[in-house]
Amino acid sequence: MNRYREFHRRSVEDPTSFWREQAQRIHWETPFTQVLDDSRLPFARWFVGGRTNLCYNALDRHLSERAEQAALIYVSTETGIERTYTYAQLHAEVNRMAAVMLSLGAKRGERVLIYMPMMAEALFAMLACARIGAIHSMVFGGFAAHSLAARIDDAQPVLIVAADAGSRAGKVIDYLPLLEEALALALHKPPQVLLVERHLTPPHALGAQLQHRVARYAAMREQQAGADVPCAWLESNEVSYVLYTSGTTGKPKGVQRDVGGYAVALASSIDYIFDGKPGDTMFTASDVGWVVGHSYIVYAPLLAGMTTVMYEGTPIRPDGGVWWRLVEQYKINLMFTAPTAIRVLKKQDPALLHQYDLSSLRTLFLAGEPLDEPTARWIQDALQKPVVDNYWQTETGWPMLAIQKNVEALPQKLGSPGVPVYGFNLSVRNELTGEPCAAGEKGVITLAAPLPPGAMQTVWRDDSRFISTYWSGFPAKLLYSSFDWGIQDENGYVTILGRTDDVINVAGHRLGTREIEESLSGHPAVAEVAVVGIHDALKGQVAIAFVVPREAQAAEQAEARRGLESELMKTVDSTLGTIARPARVFFVGVLPKTRSGKLLRRALQALAEGRDPGDLTTLEDPLALQQARAALTGA
Ligand code: ATP
Numbered sequence: 001m002n003r004y005r006e007f008h009r010r011s012v013e014d015p016t017s018f019w020r021e022q023a024q025r026i027h028w029e030t031p032f033t034q035v036l037d038d039s040r041l042p043f044a045r046w047f048v049g050g051r052t053n054l055c056y057n058a059l060d061r062h063l064s065e066r067a068e069q070a071a072l073i074y075v076s077t078e079t080g081i082e083r084t085y086t087y088a089q090l091h092a093e094v095n096r097m098a099a100v101m102l103s104l105g106a107k108r109g110e111r112v113l114i115y116m117p118m119m120a121e122a123l124f125a126m127l128a129c130a131r132i133g134a135i136h137s138m139v140f141g142g143f144a145a146h147s148l149a150a151r152i153d154d155a156q157p158v159l160i161v162a163a164d165a166g167s168r169a170g171k172v173i174d175y176l177p178l179l180e181e182a183l184a185l186a187l188h189k190p191p192q193v194l195l196v197e198r199h200l201t202p203p204h205a206l207g208a209q210l211q212h213r214v215a216r217y218a219a220m221r222e223q224q225a226g227a228d229v230p231c232a233w234l235e236s237n238e239v240s241y242v243l244y245t246s247g248t249t250g251k252p253k254g255v256q257r258d259v260g261g262y263a264v265a266l267a268s269s270i271d272y273i274f275d276g277k278p279g280d281t282m283f284t285a286s287d288v289g290w291v292v293g294h295s296y297i298v299y300a301p302l303l304a305g306m307t308t309v310m311y312e313g314t315p316i317r318p319d320g321g322v323w324w325r326l327v328e329q330y331k332i333n334l335m336f337t338a339p340t341a342i343r344v345l346k347k348q349d350p351a352l353l354h355q356y357d358l359s360s361l362r363t364l365f366l367a368g369e370p371l372d373e374p375t376a377r378w379i380q381d382a383l384q385k386p387v388v389d390n391y392w393q394t395e396t397g398w399p400m401l402a403i404q405k406n407v408e409a410l411p412q413k414l415g416s417p418g419v420p421v422y423g424f425n426l427s428v429r430n431e432l433t434g435e436p437c438a439a440g441e442k443g444v445i446t447l448a449a450p451l452p453p454g455a456m457q458t459v460w461r462d463d464s465r466f467i468s469t470y471w472s473g474f475p476a477k478l479l480y481s482s483f484d485w486g487i488q489d490e491n492g493y494v495t496i497l498g499r500t501d502d503v504i505n506v507a508g509h510r511l512g513t514r515e516i517e518e519s520l521s522g523h524p525a526v527a528e529v530a531v532v533g534i535h536d537a538l539k540g541q542v543a544i545a546f547v548v549p550r551e552a553q554a555a556e557q558a559e560a561r562r563g564l565e566s567e568l569m570k571t572v573d574s575t576l577g578t579i580a581r582p583a584r585v586f587f588v589g590v591l592p593k594t595r596s597g598k599l600l601r602r603a604l605q606a607l608a609e610g611r612d613p614g615d616l617t618t619l620e621d622p623l624a625l626q627q628a629r630a631a632l633t634g635a
């Protein structure tokens with residue numbers, strides 16, 4: 001571990017010299033004069049005075065060597081479109097999009113809200129913003145009207161770039177009524193809406209809000225053939241984007257990110273953590289509306305001169321082999337997705353995996369939620385490739401816990417995303433005193449200031465919320481709280497035990513819902529599970545579990561259900577003890593999740609306690625709550 005330890009130590013003890021070296025990975029039009037300005041912590045400024053541009057580094061810089069190399073492979077199993085763009089072609093598309101945006105009033109420092117599904121134009125629009133210095137704010141395509149309206153009011157965009165429709169699992173979603181309603185609800189009225197039409201819905205008239213705002217992309221693009229839009233050279237600390245967190249725990253926060261620090265952090269992490277090399281092909285099966293999509297679909301692979309694969313569709317349509325078909329066809333080297341996708345695939349016939357030649361694939365990366373051991377083992381055995389968990393947040397922009405293979409190829413520890421990543425001064429601390437926990441002791445995962453390059457600068461337009469939300473957990477200590485609960489072993493490996501909100505207290509014993517979920521998911525009949533703590537008059541709280549059985553029939557009849565319930569309770573008894581045993585196990589077909597695949601435990605908990613489930617704007621599938629409600633009432 002010595003190499004890793006020394007590398008990490010230098011990154012946090014001597015950040016100036018460490019990051020000065022890493023900054024050489026990108027092009028600076030004007031060199032920076034100061035690596036780190038830490039005079040106003042927790043607000044940190046990286047590479048002060050340096051001028052650069054994310055789009056220049058992602059595209060223009062590669063043109064001399066890689067103009068004919070694929071930059072973007074776009075695959076949609078929803079529409080049947082499959083298209084490859086070389087670096088030269090992608091550069092041309094982004095220039096056309098940038099010219100269109102400029103003609104509609106987008107400018108350096110102004111916000112452009114992008115409301116699009118996984119279509120190539122979403123990536124063009126992001127890079128076009130980066131090119132002209134406009135600040136993009138991505139919102140998952142198809143998000144409910146009032147959550148879109150809330151983001152319009154917070155970001156105050158001068159322009160919305162929107163698709164007219166999306167498609168999920170073969171079902172077309174018309175975005176126009178959602179946009180129309182959001183524009184009516186929002187107090188801020190963006191002057192222009194650039195509509196990228198997909199012709200998935202029958203043509204229909206526009207509503208009053210859209211009518212006088214809409215410009216149509218297809219026609220405007222035609223007029224911009226050969227457009228050549230200069231890159232705006234931004235000071236490193238100007239804003240590249242604002243992205244709202246998933247809203248798993250409550251009201252989403254507008255995470256604001258810089259330009260230079262982000263470019264440097266991604267260029268270094270794609271090498272040290274992901275082992276991405278120029279010319280490699282990376283398939284990040286995520287969404288551009290989520291931070292993983294920003295960092296590892298769009299920016300990092302392109303900064304590194306790689307080919308990025310962008311995919312619209314589910315992992316199981318037309319069948320559960322579709323991703324592996326893509327690996328074979330496009331000789332994909334690196335894959336990155338969320339554990340939730342693997343749990344979906346786990347329910348499919350494993351033979352589907354073995355139909356394809358996966359020899360190009362080196363590693364599968366997973367992030368976004370706890371990776372339980374049974375799922376990790378299943379996919380590792382099925383693929384016969386390393387599966388690398390990594391832990392981070394919208395706020396950090398890139399992983400803060402991971403095995404950093406190209407620093408030192410440390411062994412993996414199943415159930416742990418690994419050790420602190422260079423740049424992150426991470427420690428597990430007692431949630432009351434803020435003192436570091438001993439090895440093996442549970443506490444809150446914290447980061448000492450300054451946050452490294454690429455991490456959030458502040459909450460958009462709300463510096464005081466940045467301080468009060470993240471930096472006020474430990475009086476007299478300047479520590480960032482992740483609101484995740486973890487445990488670090490004597491070798492530095494951290495295991496995430498769940499969110500601090502998800503800790504339950506049963507008769508004075510503190511239990512992480514993750515521990516109970518992990519125990520239940522070890523049972524062969526369990527595909528997915530969510531555990532929440534609910535109020536109990538006697539014990540304070542008790543755990544209850546919602547389980548998606550691997551085979552639907554397993555819990556169809558009342559008797560089978562009771563049998564499985566008591567078997568599952570025994571599983572927990574034997575792994576964690578009776579104190580952790582769920583008081584009830586409910587069977588459902590689907591669990592409530594956010595669009596980024598995270599379990600909405602707070603909604604389940606509220607339902608079970610008979611409370612209003614609260615803000616559900618980020619909920620993926622409303623059916624999930626109906627099922628939970630039905631299971632709870634025994635209907
Ligand atoms: P909000 O903060 O608005 O409630 P959110 O926390 O769900 O939303 P994200 O930034 O998308 O928004 O998610 C980050 C969280 O996801 C982490 O704080 C952690 O709880 C969880 N997470 C991410 N990666 C992992 C991982 N590898 N293992 C365990 N948990 C993870």
Ligand code: MG
Pocket residue numbers: 245249393
């Ligand atoms: Mg969060």
